[in-house]
Amino acid sequence: MSVVVLGTGMHPWGKWGRPFAEYGVAAAREALRDAGVDWRDVGFAVGAATIRNGYPGFVAGATYARALGWSGARIASCYAACASGAQAIDIARTRILAGLCDVALVVGADATPKGFFTPVGGDRPDDPDWLRFRLLGATNPAYFGLYARRRMALYGSTPEDFAAVKVKNALAGSLNPLARYRKPVTAEEVLASPMVADPLRLMDICATSDGGAALVLASAAYARRRGVSGAVRLAAVSTVTPVFPSTVLELPEFATDSSVAVPPPERPFRAALAHAAYEEAGIGPREVSFAEVYDLSTALELDWVEDVGLCPPGEAGKLLRSGDTALGGRVPVNPSGGLASFGEAIPAQAIAQVCELTRQLRGRAGARQVEGARVGLAVNQGLFGHGSAVVATR
CATH class of the missing domain: 3.40.47.10 (Thiolase/Chalcone synthase)
Structure with missing residues (x-):
């Protein structure tokens, strides 16, 4: 069945x-x-x-x-x-x-x-989300910035790379009548927008919608x-949880004495989500025609591209600069325009991703249609071990 x-x-x-x-x-x-x-x-x-x-x-x-x-x-x-x-x-x-x-x-x-989102329900000192804001000062853009800094340190990514992600997604979003932001932007506009969480600027970070x-x-x-x-x-739906020593908050390099003493899992959490879906669907990342990934920030999109296996670690920027992840490229990423064009509406966004997979696979995506699309992947991640990967096929 x-x-x-x-x-x-x-x-x-x-x-x-x-x-x-x-x-x-x-x-x-x-x-x-x-x-x-x-x-x-x-x-x-x-x-x-x-x-x-x-x-x-x-x-x-x-x-x-x-x-x-x-x-x-x-x-x-x-x-x-x-x-x-x-x-x-x-x-x-x-x-x-x-x-x-x-x-x-x-x-x-x-x-x-x-x-930006804030904790819900008043003061709750037993709630890790409340503590994240109050003790660490880590609003969502703060940890987006930490991920971006890690990427810059590991792979040499630059603010110009991040701006190029926004330019790509804004162009796709301009073709989507359901998107909130439907105007192409330039890299210069992104780099001139206000700094929010260094190195990420306002146009690097998705809105709330x-x-x-x-x-x-x-x-x-x-x-x-x-x-x-x-x-x-629907060939696969993966909702796997992290493997210890992944941490509750999943901030970059955030660890405890007990976790650093344990070898890391075979795959990071985001990669594990995608690969569990590939296994259930009986495919590999090379068979993916296009992907909707969770671009909470421009830098995170580059991480996702690598984590889901579209290229080796550190090479997402090269894929971006070659045009492979743009509309008309080898494996378009966020042909809907992504969160860069929509913003976060939390209960709806993973469903919206599958709506886009369906429209693309039906050949009904209009000007943003991925030619010959046969396999679509949608992935996202929330705090506290929540995340998902969906594979849809025709």
């Missing part, structure tokens, strides 16, 4: 100032229309939770089911930081594979506050009964 994507839907990213459920419901209805499926035919609905939008955000599955109309469908809600959407996909896919339903709806949406995304998943047998042929297949 296999699971296919019957429909995709998204609410455009931006700062709209409306309740998150509006974005999720709009995306869900679009996905249902795309699939040609009535909401009452959905046997299972799972909502990726948002923790910044009150109780309805925590019980997102019920929030969306109620808004769409109580139908008796089974529901679930899940939260896994930046991998929330992929965990929701995994839950729905697993239920279909188990034969417990034929059709499932996956929805994620967020309404974000102004500025409102947005929504949804998928209708089904068993391949159900798709065949509906006369659907050539549907995009």
Whole structure:
């Protein structure tokens, strides 16, 4: 048995100032229309939770089911930081594979506050996330900057390399009607933007955004009964956890006395996520046609390109400069425009990545279409051991 994507839907990213459920419901209805499926035919609905939008955000599955109309469908809600959407996909896919339903709806949406993310829930001295901000002063851009500095020290990457990532992704985003930022930029504009966390400037770092995304998943047998042929297949979903001595915060070179005494794992966490998906799908990185990677910063995109095996360590800059990761290149990276063009809407973003995989593999991506796309990879990572990799094929 296999699971296919019957429909995709998204609410455009931006700062709209409306309740998150509006974005999720709009995306869900679009996905249902795309699939040609009535909401009452959905046997299972799972909502990726948002923790910044009150109780309805925590019980997102019920929030969306109620808004769409109580139908008796089974529901679930899940939260896994930046991998929330992929965990929701995994839950729905697993239920279909188990034969417990034929059709499932996956929805994620967020309404974000102004500025960078802050801890949720007040003072919590037993919470590592709260401690990260209060004791280390490590806002998200701070550790993005640490990763960038490490890359510069190890591989000689430069601010000009980071700016080139933004230029590439902004060009792709300018072709995506769902993106928040739809204007090409120059390297000079990136390098002239305000410094936020040295060496990263404002245009090196993704924004926080409102947005929504949804998928209708089904068993391949159900798709065949509906006369659907050539549907995009979810070949793998990886949600593996780190292997000790990976640390809770996953900051570069952050270690304890106990962890430094233990040999490092065979693969770093991000690489392990991708390779577990490759193994499940029965492919290797050479077969990837394009990839959606989690560009929280321009420097992190270069790390991801290496971690998922598109090139050896230290050579992502060379791949970038040769044009291989641009639209029209050998293996385009972030043809959607990435987070550089969308910003973070945490419960929706991994689902949005799979929406892009599906559109590309269907050949419906318009001006940003990857020619001959047959295998797409989507990867992301959150703190506390959460992350995901999804392989989709046609």
